[in-house]
Amino acid sequence: MDRILTVEQMTFCEHEAEKYGVSLAQLMDNAAAQLAEVIASNSSASSKIVLLIGKGNNGGDGLVAANLLAEQGLKPAVVLCCGEPDTDLSSAAYARLDKSVEVLKAENALDFIEDADVLVDCIFGTGFHGSLRENILPVFRACKKCEGMKIACNLPSGVNARNGQADKLSFKADVTVTFHRGKLGLYLQPAVDFCGEILVKDIGIDERCENTLYPVITPFDVVKARASLPFRPADGHKGTFGKVVSVAGSESYIGAAGLSAMAAMRTGVGLFELCTAKSVVNSLSAGMYECTYSAMKTDKDGFMVAENAETILKKCEKASSLLIGCGLGHTAETEKLVAELIEKAEIPIVLDADGINSLCPNIDVLLKKKSTVILTPHPAELARLCGVTVGEVMSDRLGFAYRLSEKYGVTVLAKSADTFAVDGGKVYLCTEGTTALAKGGSGDMLAGIVSSYVAQGFDALDAAALGSFTLGSTALLAGYKRSERGIIARDVIDALPRFLYDLENAD
Ligand SMILES: NC(=O)C1=CN([C@@H]2O[C@H](COP(=O)(O)OP(=O)(O)OC[C@H]3O[C@@H](n4cnc5c(N)ncnc54)[C@H](OP(=O)(O)O)[C@@H]3O)[C@@H](O)[C@H]2O)[C@@H](O)CC1
Ligand SMILES: [K+]
Structure with missing residues (x-):
């Protein structure tokens, strides 16, 4: 098929x-x-x-x-x-x-x-x-x-x-x-x-x-996944494989910043820098040594403020993708921060979770973007982006994702048990997955993986589709002879190198 x-x-x-x-x-x-x-x-x-x-x-x-x-x-x-x-x-x-x-x-x-x-x-x-x-x-x-x-x-x-x-x-x-x-x-x-x-x-x-017709839907399968994996030159160094700058985490949502970072680092990116609240730096840095950290200014509740935009944009000059949203929280300040980053960043942006929620009131800022934008909404976020109910989205998820992508010239990864990766030219359907992913942390991992692939130079749609395929297939692998009930995000992250090995060596 x-x-x-x-x-x-x-x-x-x-x-x-x-x-x-x-x-x-x-x-x-x-x-x-x-x-x-x-x-x-x-x-x-x-x-x-x-x-x-x-x-x-x-x-x-x-x-x-x-x-x-x-x-x-x-x-x-x-x-x-x-x-x-x-x-x-x-x-x-x-x-x-x-x-x-x-x-x-x-x-x-x-x-x-x-x-x-x-x-x-x-x-x-x-x-x-x-x-x-x-x-x-x-x-x-x-x-x-x-x-x-x-x-x-x-x-x-x-x-x-x-x-x-x-x-x-x-x-x-x-x-x-x-x-x-x-x-x-x-x-x-x-x-x-x-x-x-x-x-x-x-x-x-x-x-x-x-x-x-508008693009026919192509199932994203192992053959396509294998073909979209980029070549890794043997003499490559950490700079060769790109850098993600992530604007994520807040005093209330610490884990999301860590899970997205770990998933990104386990899928091939050379460098990962986490821009986050001081409290998040303190707690994650005790166990996650592989990335760098920058403490950002926060409000009294520990959410990042818009004033950080300039610092983040400076960091973007030496990075190849910008991930925004995992555990960010949603305040008037995050709305301003997200709008400014979208308007000014010159590297591809992956927008997830509260990054999306913070975007919704100013969604037309997408028309001023300077670079590629990938949105990774679940059905409720897609409904918010489109200004409709979740029920309406569920009756035509692909249609809403497609129209959103066309209107703003963005790539949409409409995630659910089955996920569509959509841009103006192509539609991929990714059906890999398991109920092991029906848990907190899955969206953060997906956003991290997609940002990692984008940073390594993938085309946005391939990064989105392969990201979904990677997460779904790895969760299946992590669940082999283990109950889906018991698998948690960290088990999936641990299984990523094994999944990538199997993919690299698939016939
Ligand atoms: N087009 C072509 O050239 C070709 C088409 N082909 C074939 O035709 C099929 C499509 O045919 P179709 O459009 O006539 O519709 P179809 O699925 O038979 O059902 C319509 C009937 O169901 C009824 N109904 C609906 N919901 C209902 C409900 N909840 N509860 C109760 N009733 C309900 C509806 O009633 P109503 O909406 O009026 O209430 C209406 O009477 C397609 O799947 C393929 O097999 C092939 O031959 C190749 C060439
Ligand atoms: K039938």
Whole structure:
């Protein structure tokens, strides 16, 4: 799988295909043929094959597939789950249904569904929205009881292909036969748990149909990760591998400054300087010897003040990335500090956590930036950056990240269980991860790693995507034969050299 499409991109492609001589009806026939092939390969002459049919074109795919199965001498039956098909294509397919195919209504077929040897879900496809309605729940409960092979057409019903949200009673497929390209939602949590094995099948859509769209989504995998690792010259010295200046930490948030520094230093950067409150210097320097420290001026609560900007900018002259935000705190002074650093710094900036929160009231300062900016928001921070609710962000995380990136010319690493790295030209999806990262400190590590990669000269998008891949994969490695419950940030940091070794030596 080398490309993923959003539902909007897929719909665009389907209509664009007509320009290349493939009609929507032909696409449905092609989709049905691919579906029928997978069903047939999982059936024998005696198999009880049951296709669950919705009203839309997903149901149409199932009806055409039923005909193809009947032609091969198999014995499919169809269950109308939402009444009679009602789109042009699906009602035409229903009118053409082979007479040998048994047709049942859902209310009379619950036991029949439970007994299927091969159960095929063609109830909802990309047209699904909202959640499963009350009247159809008995069908989904019967599906749950069925012990036969379960195949989903295009996507499991109950799953939202746009954003990965999924009803708890969604069809739990062993195999999902999806058409042309993987649909974004299928690779996101929690939908991914309902898809089983995802088979992407060609239905005759020319690749050129994708060219006029905004960037297609590329999964960031080990091959890409390996390719984006920079060469380390054998005669390199600490100056060769870049320097991060980090503006992080406060009397209230000490650990965040330390974790981001350790993660950066464990991912290849030559030098790391921590600009922070005196109290943070005192406590971290007792155990973290590898970086340098600069004590900054603070307010009475121990948060850094804007007056430090000049000193920090001076330090930036000898550095190659500026990390702002881990444990910074959010005050009127940090807002001023962040705005001034963004406006004046001439090295790439990675903005995380309270760096982002401090930016939000003055977000238009991004338009005055002198250098590359990478934002690393979690969903609540992304919502704040976009001025919308978290619920709105969750319904279209990629869309919000993309528009933010376009509007301000920044790279956005929209982090969550699945993470998007987005800039105006490309979108990467990073799905590595484990619940070991669902803990305090993970965001700090990610920001530190990204700042380290940027300091070493990576392009911003590669640094962001590889940063996410590095953190997710390392957490998996740290959790090998250990419970995700018990892994903490420092375990992940300790495992970073091992992860990088494996990556450097991957085939
Ligand atoms: N376009 C093409 O060229 C091709 C498309 N292809 C296939 O078509 C599929 C897309 O077809 P589609 O657009 O007709 O939508 P589909 O997924 O069948 O569902 C729509 C129906 O579901 C209903 N419904 C929705 N939510 C609901 C809910 N919560 N609870 C209850 N009902 C709900 C909705 O009702 P309504 O919104 O009116 O309430 C409507 O009746 C796509 O996945 C692929 O398989 C292939 O053949 C290749 C060519
Ligand atoms: K389906």
